[in-house]
Amino acid sequence: MTRPFDLLVRNARTLFTADGPGGGPAEQLLSPIPRGAVGIQDAHVAWIGAEGDVPRESVAASTRIVDAGDGLVTPGFVDSHTHLVWAGDRSGEFALRCAGADYLSIARAGGGIASTVRAVREASDETLISLALPRLQRLLAQGVTTAEVKSGYGLDAETELRMLRVIDLLGSRQPIRLLRTFLWPHAMPPGSTDREAFLARGQKVLREVARAGLARFADAFVEEGAFGQDELRPFLDEARALGLGLKLHVDQLRAGQGAEYAASLGALSADHLESVGPEGIAALARGRVTAVLIPTATLVLRLLRYAPGRALIDAGVGVAVATNCNPGSAPTENLALAMSLSCLQNGLTPAEVLLGVTRRGGEALGDASLGRLRVGGPADLVVLGAPHLDHLVAHVATSHVQTVVRAGRIVLRSDANARC
Amino acid sequence: MTRPFDLLVRNARTLFTADGPGGGPAEQLLSPIPRGAVGIQDAHVAWIGAEGDVPRESVAASTRIVDAGDGLVTPGFVDSHTHLVWAGDRSGEFALRCAGADYLSIARAGGGIASTVRAVREASDETLISLALPRLQRLLAQGVTTAEVKSGYGLDAETELRMLRVIDLLGSRQPIRLLRTFLWPHAMPPGSTDREAFLARGQKVLREVARAGLARFADAFVEEGAFGQDELRPFLDEARALGLGLKLHVDQLRAGQGAEYAASLGALSADHLESVGPEGIAALARGRVTAVLIPTATLVLRLLRYAPGRALIDAGVGVAVATNCNPGSAPTENLALAMSLSCLQNGLTPAEVLLGVTRRGGEALGDASLGRLRVGGPADLVVLGAPHLDHLVAHVATSHVQTVVRAGRIVLRSDANARC
Numbered sequence: 001m002t003r004p005f006d007l008l009v010r011n012a013r014t015l016f017t018a019d020g021p022g023g024g025p026a027e028q029l030l031s032p033i034p035r036g037a038v039g040i041q042d043a044h045v046a047w048i049g050a051e052g053d054v055p056r057e058s059v060a061a062s063t064r065i066v067d068a069g070d071g072l073v074t075p076g077f078v079d080s081h082t083h084l085v086w087a088g089d090r091s092g093e094f095a096l097r098c099a100g101a102d103y104l105s106i107a108r109a110g111g112g113i114a115s116t117v118r119a120v121r122e123a124s125d126e127t128l129i130s131l132a133l134p135r136l137q138r139l140l141a142q143g144v145t146t147a148e149v150k151s152g153y154g155l156d157a158e159t160e161l162r163m164l165r166v167i168d169l170l171g172s173r174q175p176i177r178l179l180r181t182f183l184w185p186h187a188m189p190p191g192s193t194d195r196e197a198f199l200a201r202g203q204k205v206l207r208e209v210a211r212a213g214l215a216r217f218a219d220a221f222v223e224e225g226a227f228g229q230d231e232l233r234p235f236l237d238e239a240r241a242l243g244l245g246l247k248l249h250v251d252q253l254r255a256g257q258g259a260e261y262a263a264s265l266g267a268l269s270a271d272h273l274e275s276v277g278p279e280g281i282a283a284l285a286r287g288r289v290t291a292v293l294i295p296t297a298t299l300v301l302r303l304l305r306y307a308p309g310r311a312l313i314d315a316g317v318g319v320a321v322a323t324n325c326n327p328g329s330a331p332t333e334n335l336a337l338a339m340s341l342s343c344l345q346n347g348l349t350p351a352e353v354l355l356g357v358t359r360r361g362g363e364a365l366g367d368a369s370l371g372r373l374r375v376g377g378p379a380d381l382v383v384l385g386a387p388h389l390d391h392l393v394a395h396v397a398t399s400h401v402q403t404v405v406r407a408g409r410i411v412l413r414s415d416a417n418a419r420c
Numbered sequence: 421m422t423r424p425f426d427l428l429v430r431n432a433r434t435l436f437t438a439d440g441p442g443g444g445p446a447e448q449l450l451s452p453i454p455r456g457a458v459g460i461q462d463a464h465v466a467w468i469g470a471e472g473d474v475p476r477e478s479v480a481a482s483t484r485i486v487d488a489g490d491g492l493v494t495p496g497f498v499d500s501h502t503h504l505v506w507a508g509d510r511s512g513e514f515a516l517r518c519a520g521a522d523y524l525s526i527a528r529a530g531g532g533i534a535s536t537v538r539a540v541r542e543a544s545d546e547t548l549i550s551l552a553l554p555r556l557q558r559l560l561a562q563g564v565t566t567a568e569v570k571s572g573y574g575l576d577a578e579t580e581l582r583m584l585r586v587i588d589l590l591g592s593r594q595p596i597r598l599l600r601t602f603l604w605p606h607a608m609p610p611g612s613t614d615r616e617a618f619l620a621r622g623q624k625v626l627r628e629v630a631r632a633g634l635a636r637f638a639d640a641f642v643e644e645g646a647f648g649q650d651e652l653r654p655f656l657d658e659a660r661a662l663g664l665g666l667k668l669h670v671d672q673l674r675a676g677q678g679a680e681y682a683a684s685l686g687a688l689s690a691d692h693l694e695s696v697g698p699e700g701i702a703a704l705a706r707g708r709v710t711a712v713l714i715p716t717a718t719l720v721l722r723l724l725r726y727a728p729g730r731a732l733i734d735a736g737v738g739v740a741v742a743t744n745c746n747p748g749s750a751p752t753e754n755l756a757l758a759m760s761l762s763c764l765q766n767g768l769t770p771a772e773v774l775l776g777v778t779r780r781g782g783e784a785l786g787d788a789s790l791g792r793l794r795v796g797g798p799a800d801l802v803v804l805g806a807p808h809l810d811h812l813v814a815h816v817a818t819s820h821v822q823t824v825v826r827a828g829r830i831v832l833r834s835d836a837n838a839r840c
Contacts, residue, residue: 089807094814095770098763138818138840296816302764332816334840337757343518344722350515387509394514396716396752397817398558399840420558420754420819420840 004060005039007379007408010051012036012068013387017048018075018359019372026313026351029359036073040379043408048373066403066410068383071417072392074354076145076380076406078361078371079335081247081271081292081322083150083183084135085128085163085170088119090327094300103253103301103329104225113153113187116327120153120163128166129173135325136174138333140412141419143401145380146361146370147176148247148322150219152183155198157205160184164214175404175411177380179365181247182209185220185227185235195231202235210242217268217365221249222258229261236265245366247292251276253303263287269320269364273307274298281308285316290364293348293356294324295341301329309346319348320364321356336420337397350389379408385417424480425459426828427799430471432456432488433807437468438495438779439792446733446771449779456493460799463828468793486823486830488803491837492812494774496565496800496826498781498791499755501667501691501712501742503570503603504555505548505583505590508539510747514720523673523721523749524645533573533607536747540573540583548586549593555745556594558753560832561839563821565800566781566790567596568667568742570639572603575618577625580604584634595824595831597800599785601667602626602635605647605655615651622655630662637688637785641669642678649681656685665786667712671696673723683707689740689784693727694718701728705736710784713768713776714744715761721749729766739768740784741776756840757817770809799828805837 009015015036020029037054039047047058093101093111106112120128139147149167154160164180171178184202192198209215218239220232226249236246245268250258252272259280262270270276270284271292284291291312298306312319321342324330335357342348342356362370369377383403386392392400398420404412429435435456440449457474459467467478513521513531526532540548559567569587574580584600591598604622612618629635638659640652646669656666665688670678672692679700682690690696690704691712704711711732718726732739741762744750755777762768762776782790789797803823806812812820818840824832 089811091808091810091814095763095810098767098813099769134837137836138838142840299764300816330816331814332818332840334817336840337817343515344719347518349519388511390511390515391509393518394511394751396720396750397754397757397840398752416557417554418558420562420752420756420817 002055002057003041005041005046005058005063007040007064007066007405008054008059009038009066009068009073009381009383009405011070012073013070015073016354017373018355019374026349026355029355030351038073038373038381040408043379045373045375045377045379048375066383066405069385069402071402072384072386074382074384075358075371075373076382076404077143077335077357078365079139079144079147079322080269080320080361080364081294081324082147083152083324083326084147085132085149085166086116086120086153086327087123087127087131088116088327090115091331093328094331097302112328114190116153117155117190121159125162125166129170132170133174135333136170136176139325139335140174140176140404141401142333142335142399143382143404144176144335145404145406146179148179148181148217148365150181150183152186155186155189157201160205161208161214164209175406179217180215181217181219182206182215182244183219185232187221187226199231199235203238206235206239206242210244216245217247218244219247219249222256222261223249223252224254224256240265247271251280259284263289268366272297274303274305276308281312281315281317284312290318290320290360292320292322292364293342293346294322294330294338295345296332296338297324297330298345299341306345309342309348313348313352318360318363319352319356320360321353322361334397336392336399340393340396343393350393353393354389379405381405422475422477423461425461425466425478425483427460427484427486427825428474428479429458429486429488429493429801429803429825431490432493433490435493436774437793438775439794446769446775449775450771458493458793458801460828463799465793465795465797465799468795486803486825489805489822491822492804492806494802494804495778495791495793496802496824497563497755497777498785499559499564499567499742500689500740500781500784501714501744502567503572503744503746504567505552505569505586506536506540506573506747507543507547507551508536508747510535511751513748514751517722532748534610536573537575537610541579545582545586549590552590553594555753556590556596559745559755560594560596560824561821562753562755562819563802563824564596564755565824565826566599568599568601568637568785570601570603572606575606575609577621580625581628581634584629595826599637600635601637601639602629602664603639605640605652607641607646619651619655623658626655626659626662630664636665637667638664639667639669642676642681643669643672644674644676660685667691667784671700679704683709688786692717694723694725696728701732701735701737704732710738710740710780712740712742712784713762713766714742714750714758715765716752716758717744717750718765719761726765729762729768733768733772738780738783739772739776740780741773742781754817756812756819760813760816763813770813773813774809799825801825
């Protein structure tokens with residue numbers, strides 16, 4: 001006899017699986033099911049379809065029901081780019097920036113990443129964890145069930161490894177699935193100028209990271225004023241050889257053929273891309289590299305242009321949308337704001353935005369089971385108190401998340417139909 | 421013997437009264453008191469000063485204590501420009517706008533204000549109330565204790581009067597103090613082209629509004645494509661003669677000497693101002709007209725420039741910051757987003773932003789008791805889970821409100837130190 005569902009999500013106006021056949025427009029990839037329902041067993045999706053077709057024998061007295069209240073049901077959101085473990089306080093930089101200071105001048109004045117590095121090195125593991133937990137709670141309230149989290153505020157072997165272990169601990173202390181990225185070439189460590197030695201040390205640490213399974217991805221800040229493509233190549237080549245997926249910060253502040261570089265390395269994702277040009281876009285498309293848009297950082301850094309999301313999608317590039325949650329250029333967990341901005345400023349449609357925080361987010365993390373709802377996949381989903389997708393982006397910077405289910409468990413419930 | 425406080429707010433890192441002597445910079449106007457405390461009796465501020473100086477005899481067993489948790493205490497926020505009573509759904513316009521449609525082309529296609537007017541006319545009072553209450557709840561969670569609310573989605577006598585009565589009812593159904601504005605010249609009613617007759621009808625309704633005390637202010641959308649200055653003058657002159665304060669939508673989409681017009685009419689506030697020039701700024705300063713910035717609308721309408729907040733303040737104009745919460749150009753209650761944007765895009769400092777949502781908001785409403793904490797004034801205040809003002813703007817689109825006190829009553833409490 002069939003085992004009953006542990007959980008059944010019903011009364012959805014529309015269920016988006018984001019698991020439609022590839023190659024089509026966003027609406028097709030989202031694969032909407034009117035009045036769709038999801039049955040869950042053992043933390044996985046056991047059944048998916050129209051509510052009228054739910055197998056009777058799968059619903060028993062023991063089946064817990066989540067009523068979607070005639071709203072939307074989507075895969076749990078995937079925030080594919082964050083730096084959410086940090087200590088210290090850089091909110092003063094925000095005011096400086098508003099008064100005209102730019103990113104690199106703040107960094108040269110001892111602010112920026114270096115100031116966070118000093119604070120993280122001094123912070124205990126428990127301090128880092130207690131500071132990160134409320135950030136994760138806010139991300140969860142935005143519907144995030146999977147987040148990528150980068151190291152990169154240690155910039156020495158001890159602190160970088162410690163950050164990766166802290167992220168692992170955080171994964172067990174709250175519901176969001178955390179995937180770790182080793183970001184050694186984030187900035188030169190404070191007081192250090194020997195770039196070659198720093199990157200060589202990074203390769204040593206990289207081997208330890210790979211050996212101990214401390215990260216799934218490696219990342220680098222590829223930018224004039226940060227790190228150059230040639231000097232990074234040994235580190236990134238070795239990361240790839242060790243089986244880590246590559247995710248790269250490219251073409252953010254200035255056009256620098258970073259997209260082409262990411263494609264040449266077979267990177268999973270190229271992130272930022274405010275200054276990418278047509279050749280870079282074509283390279284990403286050819287290389288099947290996911291573009292990760294981070295419009296909150298474009299806003300906060302007051303950059304003159306947003307990444308060309310429309311052109312990227314029109315060229316066939318998969319486009320994800322992420323918060324970049326970090327202490328400097330994107331101090332916010334408000335994914336709903338990133339979603340609104342990606343429509344307003346990157347030219348995405350509401351359907352493309354939903355795809356960007358679900359399936360495309362999973363692809364940016366090299367895992368096609370994330371950000372989709374399909375039988376056998378993880379039962380990570382959100383119920384949204386909205387009648388259609390336009391609401392999610394038009395109600396600016398406002399979360400419509402009512403219920404979050406992660407691995408089949410209800411991990412967040414809200415009475416309000418929307419919160420800001 | 422002295423009566424004890426009903427409520428004592430203590431353990432503030434800094435208390436900002438926003439009641440400092442005029443004429444100075446924002447920091448002086450905010451008048452910070454380190455380790456400040458507020459004693460409340462009968463819905464009013466009874467005592468204010470350093471916590472060490474709290475009169476012992478004013479604290480009894482019956483005194484309720486609000487612990488500010490070493491955070492900030494400020495006057496309750498004043499949202500001095502909203503249109504938060506509406507029915508219908510214009511979220512589809514957002515997607516159109518992102519795809520390139522502009523404000524006036526959406527209006528010409530039957531969207532925009534006219535579409536809301538049709539929905540409001542069809543909605544019952546109870547529908548309007550039930551739709552507005554969650555919006556007010558979201559504003560409250562942003563720390564708003566006073567909001568201006570406009571009519572302007574009726575555009576006929578019956579519905580305009582009904583909107584003003586609905587706003588009055590809403591004022592009694594939730595904690596935020598609502599001040600009403602009669603906005604007849606918002607748009608031409610659907611299907612109507614006789615501008616002179618419409619404005620003449622408006623004057624009749626205006627007299628009824630004034631006679632019945634249904635609004636404190638009158639407003640008009642002064643803009644090419646909306647209403648011209650000459651045709652509006654009889655309506656606005658009469659509104660002023662009837663004792664209503666004037667608040668005007670000016671210089672939003674195109675430079676049109678709207679600021680000069682507002683100053684010539686002795687308006688309380690000139691709102692929007694994206695396109696104001698140096699002469700308009702000088703006129704506002706001379707006329708002591710408060711400028712109300714609405715950067716969320718600038719963002720959503722994808723206008724090319726934000727209002728010159730920095731230049732306005734440097735010229736001596738008082739500058740308020742508001743949400744504009746409405747169904748089209750600013751569909752959000754996220755005041756924290758408006759605050760962040762007013763730094764990033766209008767050039768305000770964090771202190772000027774706090775002033776903009778407190779004292780300047782009160783001035784935009786012609787009431788110097790609002791948005792300030794002073795003995796004898798209303799006990800409307802917020803406790804913010806932040807160590808200093810920079811956090812309020814740098815943590816983008818995120819509310820730090822932990823406790824809201826309105827007329828001496830605790831009307832909202834949150835455990836989180838920040839929410840988005």
